[in-house]
């Protein structure tokens with residue numbers, strides 16, 4: 001016999017079960033290999049060779065990112081979490097009216113819990129609309145959140161940012177607070193960041209808000225350590241792209257013959273991440289019917305992480321139909337949470 005604790009019995013009688021409060025729209029293409037295959041083919045034909053950062057996040061990659069967030073060198077998650085622990089109440093109070101919460105690239109949504117809790121202190125129910133390319137991250141984070149918060153309903157989108165935004169644009173919403181956390185904005189170059197923020201602004205109404213998490217420029221040694229951790233988790237996260245191509249596209253990458261490279265390019269204000277081929281070698285990718293040559297020392301670009309200053313964030317806001325109304329920093333001033341109001 002299963003004994004249900006009294007608290008759970010009460011919840012079960014008054015609140016719909018988590019499954020009835022969850023809708024997941026799976027918009028990752030019907031044939032998910034098609035995008036990966038096309039982009040890998042294009043990326044390996046490019047000069048220099050490159051992979052898109054969104055392909056880091058298969059099931060294993062999403063888990064590896066969660067491990068990165070626990071690393072002593074990777075201060076970003078802890079700094080943003082510290083800001084929310086201190087200021088979530090203020091952040092939420094800066095948005096008037098009942099809030100619908102949207103999050104782009106929500107991942108495990110661990111830090112989002114602090115924002116959800118602050119909102120639920122002001123209103124009795126909350127609709128949360130996360131968008132993430134990783135279906136497994138959307139599913140597991142949604143179930144965990146619904147177990148924790150009986151007053152929460154989730155309308156989730158397993159989708160690329162732009163597909164997710166197109167769907168969000170079709171749904172009438174109350175006052176919206178959108179989150180773009182973890183310095184995800186850093187992965188875009190300036191043109192992509194402008195395009196993304198304009199697309200996001202186009203699905204918001206005047207007075208809606210975006211909370212934009214952005215990592216700040218600082219001592220290059222601190223930045224470089226964050227992407228070159230001693231345990232090698234960031235290296236595993238990066239090389240997992242090759243492992244993913246092996247698993248999903250029948251690739252023959254020998255991971256021992258490649259290495260993770262990350263450094264700060266001061267003139268561009270960004271961390272650049274690559275995979276270096278250690279030898280001259282040929283790799284076959286069965287499902288693409290493709291053989292690719294790599295020179296010894298050749299770099300494949302996998303990600304940039306741009307570092308911001310507050311003036312740069314204000315400029316991004318102004319050029320995309322927002323006004324930066326407030327900024328909160330962690331105690332060591334490493335990371336910024338910026339409230340941009342749709343103007």
Ligand SMILES: C[S@@+](CC[C@H](N)C(=O)[O-])C[C@H]1O[C@@H](n2cnc3c(N)ncnc32)[C@H](O)[C@@H]1O
Nearest residue numbers: 054057105106107132133134159160161181182
């Ligand atoms: C660096 S993690 C940050 C996760 C979380 N927001 C945080 O702050 O810890 C990036 C997240 O964005 C998602 N993502 C990356 N590229 C994406 C894209 N093009 N469209 C939708 N989601 C994407 C990944 O699956 C991952 O969950």
